[in-house]
Amino acid sequence: xxxxxxxxxLNKIWATPPGWGRLSAVNxxxxxxxxxxxxxxxxxIGGVLAMLIRAQLATPNSAFIGPELYNQxxxxxxxxxxxxxxxxxxxxxxxYMLPKLLGARDLAFPRLTAYGFWCYLFGGTILIIAxxxxxxxxxxxxxxxxxSSGTYSPGINADVWLLGITFVEISAVTAAVELxxxxxxxxxxxxxxxxxxxFGWYMLVTAGMMLIGFPPLILGSILLELERAFDLxxxxxxxxxxxxLWQHLFWLFGHPEVYIIFLPxxxxxxxxxxxxxxxxLLGYNAIIVAIVAMAFLSFGLWVHHMFTVGIPHLALAFFSxxxxxxxxxxxxxxxxWIGTLASGRPKFDIPMLYVxxxxxxxxxxxxxxxxLAMVPxxxxxHDSYFVVAHLHYVLVGGFVFPMLAALYYWLxxxxxxxxxxxxxxxAFWLILIGFNLTFFLMHLTGLMGMPRRISTYPSNWGWDxxxxxxxxxxxxxxxxxxxxxxxxxxxxxxxxxxxxxxxxARTLEWAMPTPAPPYNFVAIPEINARADDLDIDALGGELAxxxxxxAFPRADRQETLGVDMMTxxxxxxxxxxxxxxxxxxTALATAAFFLGLLFKVYWIVPVATxxxxxxxxxxxxxxxxRRNMGAIEIGQGRAVPADGEVKDxxxxxxxxxxxxxxxxxxxxxxFGALYxxxxxxxxxxxxxxxxxxxxxxxxxxxxxxxxxRRAEISNAKGVSPAPMLLLATCVGIATTLILxxxxxxxxxxxxxxNLALRFVLLAYCAVHSAVAALLALHAWLRCxxxxxxxxxxxxxxxxRVWTDYxxxxxxxxxxxxxxxxxxxxx
Amino acid sequence: xxxxLWPLLIGFCIWAAAFVGLYGLQALGCVWGxxxxxxxxxxxxxxxxxxxxxxxxxxWQFRAYTANPVAIDxxxxxxxxxxxxxxxxxxxxxxxxxLCV
Numbered sequence: 001x002x003x004x005x006x007x008x009x010l011n012k013i014w015a016t017p018p019g020w021g022r023l024s025a026v027n028x029x030x031x032x033x034x035x036x037x038x039x040x041x042x043x044x045i046g047g048v049l050a051m052l053i054r055a056q057l058a059t060p061n062s063a064f065i066g067p068e069l070y071n072q073x074x075x076x077x078x079x080x081x082x083x084x085x086x087x088x089x090x091x092x093x094x095x096y097m098l099p100k101l102l103g104a105r106d107l108a109f110p111r112l113t114a115y116g117f118w119c120y121l122f123g124g125t126i127l128i129i130a131x132x133x134x135x136x137x138x139x140x141x142x143x144x145x146x147x148s149s150g151t152y153s154p155g156i157n158a159d160v161w162l163l164g165i166t167f168v169e170i171s172a173v174t175a176a177v178e179l180x181x182x183x184x185x186x187x188x189x190x191x192x193x194x195x196x197x198x199f200g201w202y203m204l205v206t207a208g209m210m211l212i213g214f215p216p217l218i219l220g221s222i223l224l225e226l227e228r229a230f231d232l233x234x235x236x237x238x239x240x241x242x243x244x245l246w247q248h249l250f251w252l253f254g255h256p257e258v259y260i261i262f263l264p265x266x267x268x269x270x271x272x273x274x275x276x277x278x279x280x281l282l283g284y285n286a287i288i289v290a291i292v293a294m295a296f297l298s299f300g301l302w303v304h305h306m307f308t309v310g311i312p313h314l315a316l317a318f319f320s321x322x323x324x325x326x327x328x329x330x331x332x333x334x335x336x337w338i339g340t341l342a343s344g345r346p347k348f349d350i351p352m353l354y355v356x357x358x359x360x361x362x363x364x365x366x367x368x369x370x371x372l373a374m375v376p377x378x379x380x381x382h383d384s385y386f387v388v389a390h391l392h393y394v395l396v397g398g399f400v401f402p403m404l405a406a407l408y409y410w411l412x413x414x415x416x417x418x419x420x421x422x423x424x425x426x427a428f429w430l431i432l433i434g435f436n437l438t439f440f441l442m443h444l445t446g447l448m449g450m451p452r453r454i455s456t457y458p459s460n461w462g463w464d465x466x467x468x469x470x471x472x473x474x475x476x477x478x479x480x481x482x483x484x485x486x487x488x489x490x491x492x493x494x495x496x497x498x499x500x501x502x503x504x505a506r507t508l509e510w511a512m513p514t515p516a517p518p519y520n521f522v523a524i525p526e527i528n529a530r531a532d533d534l535d536i537d538a539l540g541g542e543l544a545x546x547x548x549x550x551a552f553p554r555a556d557r558q559e560t561l562g563v564d565m566m567t568x569x570x571x572x573x574x575x576x577x578x579x580x581x582x583x584x585x586t587a588l589a590t591a592a593f594f595l596g597l598l599f600k601v602y603w604i605v606p607v608a609t610x611x612x613x614x615x616x617x618x619x620x621x622x623x624x625x626r627r628n629m630g631a632i633e634i635g636q637g638r639a640v641p642a643d644g645e646v647k648d649x650x651x652x653x654x655x656x657x658x659x660x661x662x663x664x665x666x667x668x669x670x671f672g673a674l675y676x677x678x679x680x681x682x683x684x685x686x687x688x689x690x691x692x693x694x695x696x697x698x699x700x701x702x703x704x705x706x707x708x709r710r711a712e713i714s715n716a717k718g719v720s721p722a723p724m725l726l727l728a729t730c731v732g733i734a735t736t737l738i739l740x741x742x743x744x745x746x747x748x749x750x751x752x753x754n755l756a757l758r759f760v761l762l763a764y765c766a767v768h769s770a771v772a773a774l775l776a777l778h779a780w781l782r783c784x785x786x787x788x789x790x791x792x793x794x795x796x797x798x799x800r801v802w803t804d805y806x807x808x809x810x811x812x813x814x815x816x817x818x819x820x821x822x823x824x825x826x
Numbered sequence: 827x828x829x830x831l832w833p834l835l836i837g838f839c840i841w842a843a844a845f846v847g848l849y850g851l852q853a854l855g856c857v858w859g860x861x862x863x864x865x866x867x868x869x870x871x872x873x874x875x876x877x878x879x880x881x882x883x884x885x886w887q888f889r890a891y892t893a894n895p896v897a898i899d900x901x902x903x904x905x906x907x908x909x910x911x912x913x914x915x916x917x918x919x920x921x922x923x924x925l926c927v
Contacts, residue, residue, distance in 0.1 A: 194897040285897065289904045296838035297912065300845050312926050314852055314869075317919035318845065325915055329908075566830050566898070674850075678857050826857055 001552070003544050006522050009553040014105070014518035016579050024579040026110035027518045031117050032096025033414065038117075039089035042124060046080035049073050051478055054438070058471035060459035070455035071138035072157070076131050078141025082257070083165055084124045086399055090264035091116075091175045093406065094203050098179065100509035101197045101271075103188025103527065105520050105550075105560035106576055108181045108650040109174075111583045111619060116171035118587030123167030126594070130160040137161035140453065142250050143224070145235040145243040150228045159228060159598055162221045167594045169214055176210035177657040179203055181650045184565045188508070189549060190527040191568040197507050197532040198281055198288075202267025205291045206260055211657060212299070213256040215665035220249030223672070223760070229600065232749060232756035234672070240753035242680040244309060245672055251302035252668065259298040259326075261395065263291060265402035266333055269355060271532065272409050273337050275505040276352050277344030280533045283336035290329035297326040307378045316375050323373030330366060334359070349503075350419055353428045354405035358397055361435065365393025368443070383453075386446025392439045404431070404484065411488065412502050416514040417495030423487040430480030437473025441466045500540050506533050511540040523548025524561055526636070527568070549635045561634065562643055562650065573632050574643045574650060577622055586615040617778060624787040624794075645791045655798045659805050662768075666809055669764060673757045673816050677824035680753060687754050690821040693742035694762065694814055697735050701769060701807035704731040708776060708803035712796045715788065721796060725780040728803065732773025735806070739766035754820050765806070765813050772806035775799040833887060833902025837880060837909035844876035848917060856926035869920040876917070880910045 001009065016025040025031060052073050056065045065073065095113055099106055107113055130136050137157050139148040148158045183204045187196065224246060226232045233239035235246050274281045281287070303311065303319040338359075346352070368390040372378050381387060412418055445466045450457065457463055501510040508531060512520055523543045527534070542548070549570065550559050562572035589611040596604030624644050631639035643649040677683070707728035711721035742762045749759040779795040782788050788795055819825065848869055855865035884906045891899040 285901055286904075288901050289908065292834055292901075292905055293838065293908045293912070296842060296909075299842065300916070312852065312856065312924065314919055314923040314925050315849060317923050318849060318916055321916040321919065322845075322912070325912055678853055825854065 001546065003522065003546065006546050006551065006553075007517065010519045010522060011517060013553055013556055014558055016518065021579065023584055024581045026114045026577065026579050026583065028095050028099055028106050028110065028113060029516055029518055029520075031110075031113045032092050032094075034117055035088050035092025035095055035120070038121060038124070039085050039092055042080050042084035042128075043089070045128060046077055046085055047478060047481060049077040049080065050474060053077060054471040054474035056455065057457075057467050059468065060457050060464055062456050065455065067455040068138065071140075071453075072131065072134075072136040074453060075137045075140055075161075076127070079127065079137065079161065079165070081395075082141060082261075083168055084120075084127070086261045086395070087172055087257075088120055088168075089403060090206075090261065090399075091172065093268070093403075093410075094179055094206075094264060095175065097410070097509060098182060098200065098203055099186070100512065100516065100520055101199055101507055101531070102183065102186060103191060103508050103521065103525050103531070104182065104186040105524070106558070107178050108186055108574070109178045109654065111577055111580055112174045112178055114580075114583035115587055116174040118584055119174075119590060120168055120171040122587060122591040123164050123170075123594070126167065126591075126598070127160060127164040130157070130164070135160060142254060143246070144250075145224065145246040148224065148246075149235055149243075150231075156598065159225065162225045162228070163594045163598050166218055166221045166225075167590070169218055170590070172210055172214055173218075173661055176207040176214070177654050177661070179207035180211065180657050181653045183207070185562050185648075185650050185653060186560060186574065187563050187568055188525050188527045188531070189561060189563060189568060189570045191531050191563070193566055193568075195527060195530045195568065197530075198270045198284060199267040199507075199532075201288050202263050202270065202291060205295045206263045206267075209256055209260050209263070209295050209298070211660045212664050213253050213260055215253075215661055216249045216668040217253035219665050219668045219672070220246055220253075223249075225597070226756075226760065229597070230750070232759065233753050234676070234756060234760075236753070237681050239751065240676065240680055240682045241756075242676055242753075244306070244679070245675055247306050247309070248302070248675065249668060249672065251305045252299075255302045255305065256295075256298045258394065259294060262398040263294070265399045265406075266291070268402050268406040268409075269337060269358065270333070271507060272351055272405060273340050273355065274344075274532065275409075275503050275507075276349065276355075277340045277346050278504075279340060279344035280506075280530070281336065282339040282343060283332070284530070286332055287336055290332035294326060294329040297322055297329070301326060304373055304378065307375050308382045320373055320375050324370055327366060327370050334363065349408075350421070350424045350428070351405040351409040353425070354401050354408065357428065357432045358401035358405065360432075361393055361397030361401060363397075364440075365390060365395075365397045369394060381446060383451055384446035385442045385450045385452055388452050389439045389442035389446060392435075392442075396435060396439070404428075407484075407488070409503065410509075411491055412495075412498035413509060413514050413516065415492050415495060416498055417491055418498045418502060420487060420490040420494055423483050423490060427480045427483035427487055430476050430483065432480075434473045434475070434477030434480055438470045438477060439473075441470045441473070445470070501536050504537075506536055507531065508534065508536070508539075511536045511543055513544070519558075521548070522546055523551035523635070525549075549638075551635055561640075562646075564648075570634060570638065570640050572640050572643045572646045572649060573634060580622075582615060582619055586612060586619075589615055613774060617781075620778070620782070620795075624782070624792065626786040628789060628791050644794055647793075647797070649794060651794050652797050652801075655801050659801065662805070666764060666812075669761065670812055670816060673761065673820065674825070676753050676757065677819060678826070682752070683754065683824045683826060685752075687752060687821070687823060688747055690758065690817040691742055691745055693738050693745070694765075694810065694817055697738040697742065697765070697769070698807070698810040698814060700731055700735040700738060701765075701772075701810050704728050704735060704769070704772060704776075705803050705807040707731060708772075708796075708800045711776075711779070712793065712800050715793055715796055716790055718790050720783065721788070722780055722783045725776050725783065725796075725799070728776040728799070729773050729780060732769050732776055732803070732806070735769040736766050736773060739763075739769060754824065758817055758820055761813050761816060765810050768802075768806040768809055772799070772803040775802050831898075833899050834905055837883060837902070837906030838912075840876060840879055840883070841909040841913050844872060844913065845916065848872055848920065852925065862925060865925050866920070869925075873913070873917040873920050876913055877910065880906060880913060884910065 223234045233241045235241045300322040304323045523546050525548045558576040561570045562574045593608035629642050633639045711724035715721040749755040779799040782795045887903050
């Protein structure tokens with residue numbers, strides 16, 4: 001087939017329908033761009049809020065915005081920038097770019113990408129509509145209790161934050177699962193882990209951090225919403241709770257979050273700098289070591305946000321030392337980039353301007369970070385504008401500048417056109433000068449004692465001219481961003497054609513036509529060298545000519561390759577789902593669930609839950625096969641099985657990744673229980689002993705586990721697993737009911753955190769028993785539909801994994817219930 | 827899958843477990859009113875045990891790497907070295923700082 005013929009045939013298979021059909025898009029090219037565009041819309045909203053803040057603070061005793069509205073504005077500015085801009089922006093970039101850098105045709109779970117996008121859109125929209133209606137969250141972007149508890153924030157505002165952000169975080173968790181699985185399983189043949197482009201490593205570490213980092217926030221939000229809606233007193237010190245538990249849960253997420261935002265940006269820098277230095281990245285292996293070390297250390301810093309709450313010196317020292325130490329792996333990367341530039345033949349272009357801006361701004365932010373890691377200084381600067389300056393230097397320096405560089409670097413990939421230079425350069429200088437004018441001066445206002453979050457200030461404290469200049473700088477920076485926006489529009493309209501590889505880069509994303517076709521590569525390449533040092537011009541021509549793997553259309557199936565995680569040897573053909581409206585409907589049902597909770601229309605919640613479950617059941621209908629296909633030809637004289645016929649497939653690994661998320665949430669809940677049992681006030685009074693229903697539930701959960709395992713073994717021997725699965729379903733439902741009964745007979749769970757903890761621990765285990773029962777039921781339906789054989793056993797493996805998990809979580813449940821019955825650990 | 831990445835993860839997983847353990851024991855010792863000598867002895871014991879485990883791991887990883895030099899194993903080796911250094915720097919205040927004040 002001719003190259004044009006191949007393109008047309010593949011395009012027909014991978015295309016998204018026009019018109020309303022666009023809402024069924026699952027292709028990563030479309031969804032990645034939608035994520036980024038929506039993130040930029042939210043960035044604009046966050047920027048407008050920042051301008052309102054700076055207008056208010058430009059002069060002393062300003063009456064421009066009252067304190068209540070100011071509280072909403074600064075809360076929404078932080079919330080929008082962190083949750084609706086930064087995280088989705090890099091997710092969008094990774095969704096768009098990773099398959100291209102790795103040599104794949106799409107991500108592992110295209111419909112999950114679409115579901116994540118809709119959750120992001122709907123969750124973000126709830127927050128923005130609430131703000132426009134005057135009900136925006138107003139307790140600060142980290143929502144400290146007791147300010148955000150029902151007593152002091154009685155309206156709907158805090159609920160909007162807790163439920164809206166949890167809704168949005170669904171997209172972060174789904175993105176993390178699929179990025180981990182895609183990076184490990186869906187690379188080009190021959191691309192071993194150690195040949196992976198460095199951006200792949202950065203995103204692997206980032207996605208791994210997201211799996212572990214987000215659950216504590218989700219748990220904290222659930223607990224606080226339970227307290228606000230149903231009066232379960234986890235954070236109420238008068239009833240055995242502790243407000244500091246919220247701070248622990250929030251910052252267990254919040255500090256790794258800074259590195260979750262920085263690492264993708266650093267990955268972008270590590271990808272771009274070698275292109276402009278015209279030499280391979282210096283210290284590839286050292287950078288891998290540095291980012292893994294950084295990921296771990298970043299989880300040991302969270303208490304440095306809590307240095308002033310009254311923690312013993314020794315505990316402070318652990319977190320202070322870890323906070324200072326994390327600068328070392330950061331410095332390794334900085335020196336690797338400087339070394340790459342110094343030893344190469346650097347050429348300057350627009351992206352490099354922002355790279356230089358990054359170096360200046362981020363290094364300053366890093367140094368003030370080390371200052372704040374020191375307890376004595378932190379105690380002085382805590383909650384002052386110094387901290388505001390530091391965090392903006394780190395986040396704007398470490399994320400916005402690299403993302404602007406990335407925008408200019410990869411815009412030709414989106415548009416197929418080059419930049420219009422007339423506006424790009426003044427835009428950069430306005431942003432750089434405006435940013436430093438705004439935020440450098442905030443270090444001084446902070447050191448002069450100006451606390452953050454005040455809506456106005458008197459005129460005789462020496463802060464007037466600093467604030468005025470900060471506001472002038474803020475408006476300069478905004479002009480710069482406006483110019484960038486105009487520049488992008490100009491590039492779409494007037495930019496000259498860019499050609500295939502305008503920067504002479506050596507990474508795979510440029511070995512395709514631009515704008516990228518929906519299938520990315522006509523042929524999937526064989527990689528024999530490190531994948532950020534390839535001869536792209538030669539490779540692009542070869543791939544366009546169909547020299548590589550899967551260079552043919554087959555049975556209208558969207559096919560890409562799965563590989564061995566370590567070696568990159570192809571081991572399966574992954575057949576991806578076609579465009580579908582199911583993600584949209586599922587996200588709408590999920591939205592109904594959250595809106596029911598938000599407006600306290602609780603009858604909607606179970607209805608929406610059932611709708612979500614039914615819709616997820618429908619997701620699997622087009623997947624799988626009713627007969628074994630055996631080895632399928634993939635080109636180059638090779639053949640491998642379809643993904644449904646191998647054990648090591650992406651669905652199975654996604655289940656394990658999901659369990660990692662879930663287990664982290666459970667571990668956070670156990671931490672919460674132990675924390676309150678050790679620290680919280682008001683635990684001296686005697687409380688009722690636990691009932692014995694959890695012990696019965698543990699026995700039935702183990703029976704369910706045994707049945708699911710038995711089903712898998714029977715299936716491997718060619719015996720139908722259906723009866724065992726039906727039995728496992730029934731036993732799972734029985735386990736759920738027993739645990740729900742256990743919850744129901746806890747006396748007055750609103751009276752004390754001890755009883756509330758028992759209630760929520762039992763609820764967690766009941767939900768997981770229900771999930772295991774549903775999966776067993778689903779596997780039974782798949783058996784009945786003919787989708788399961790001794791070879792096609794993914795449904796059974798997934799059921800077994802979740803049934804195991806539902807039983808295992810009941811072991812610590814029992815131990816903690818006994819501990820709580822004994823009145824805690826004192 | 828994660829099993830094949832263990833050389834990259836094992837050193838810092840041990841560090842993380844020790845970090846959580848020390849933080850928890852520091853709090854429990856204060857709540858339970860342990861005598862200072864016992865409290866500090868337990869914390870220092872955990873530090874020493876952690877370092878010993880990490881050093882044994884390092885020796886084992888070094889032997890595995892020299893027998894079969896693979897890039898992932900080399901990165902794992904350096905990560906264990908980093909975990910040892912992190913343990914020394916972060917845990918050393920257990921020797922001298924006030925425990926419950």
